[in-house]
Amino acid sequence: MTTLTTSPLAPLLEHLFEQADKATSPGLAALSREERDRLFHSKTEYRNFYGLIKDLWLPVSRRTGELLYMLARASGAREIVEFGTSFGISTLYLAAALRDNGGGRLITTEFEPDKISRARQNLAAAGLADLVEFRQGDALETLVADLPGSIDLVLMDGAKSLYLEILYILEGRLRQGAIVIADDADACPEYLGHVRAPGRGYMSTPFSEDIELSMRAC
Numbered sequence: 001m002t003t004l005t006t007s008p009l010a011p012l013l014e015h016l017f018e019q020a021d022k023a024t025s026p027g028l029a030a031l032s033r034e035e036r037d038r039l040f041h042s043k044t045e046y047r048n049f050y051g052l053i054k055d056l057w058l059p060v061s062r063r064t065g066e067l068l069y070m071l072a073r074a075s076g077a078r079e080i081v082e083f084g085t086s087f088g089i090s091t092l093y094l095a096a097a098l099r100d101n102g103g104g105r106l107i108t109t110e111f112e113p114d115k116i117s118r119a120r121q122n123l124a125a126a127g128l129a130d131l132v133e134f135r136q137g138d139a140l141e142t143l144v145a146d147l148p149g150s151i152d153l154v155l156m157d158g159a160k161s162l163y164l165e166i167l168y169i170l171e172g173r174l175r176q177g178a179i180v181i182a183d184d185a186d187a188c189p190e191y192l193g194h195v196r197a198p199g200r201g202y203m204s205t206p207f208s209e210d211i212e213l214s215m216r217a218c
């Protein structure tokens with residue numbers, strides 16, 4: 001029996017994935033494919049882009065969620081940082097792993113206030129709110145202070161154009177053996193270039209559904 005596979009979390013996740021599937025975005029529908037692509041990759045207009053599509057949940061898949069839970073459990077993670085909370089689906093998987101590891105802290109950050117508020121409710125409904133510290137604002141600002149001295153696991157799932165900048169902020173605190181999971185990493189070639197380059201201190205491999213799985217090796 002695990003927190004992930006039992007009530008209240010298991011039925012809650014089913015319900016949330018159903019809700020996520022139903023969400024639509026007038027903001028996204030109004031954008032041309034070219035404009036969508038440009039904003040998605042922009043390093044300066046990501047705030048505008050995610051504001052336009054704020055009705056979408058954009059959650060990790062169930063498989064990726066299970067992978068997050070397994071990686072956090074297998075590594076015995078106690079200190080986790082998440083970039084990109086949205087409605088808190090990935091947060092639920094990671095917080096469940098912390099609970100089953102015996103406790104810890106998950107710092108998660110999101111700039112849409114309505115999303116943070118819904119994520120808070122979801123974590124409370126799962127009985128996992130005590131493990132999560134929500135930081136509202138741009139991760140480039142919210143993650144620069146008050147971080148754990150040693151980070152065990154990072155999930156990158158916010159604006160793809162910022163993955164490398166966020167990694168630079170966290171890098172000095174990653175413990176040896178720390179795991180970094182980057183969702184939709186193909187959208188961020190400069191990030192992939194860094195974690196895959198010899199001599200940068202990582203082992204890294206593409207893994208499942210557009211994930212880059214990296215480990216801080218030294």
Ligand SMILES: C[S@@+](CC[C@H](N)C(=O)[O-])C[C@H]1O[C@@H](n2cnc3c(N)ncnc32)[C@H](O)[C@@H]1O
Nearest residue numbers: 058059060084086089090110111138139158159
């Ligand atoms: C792909 S969604 C995250 C999905 C979430 N991890 C889940 O599985 O439910 C990306 C989220 O990151 C947020 N975001 C993007 N860039 C951000 C930034 N620089 N700072 C804070 N939040 C950001 C967006 O508003 C959006 O809600």
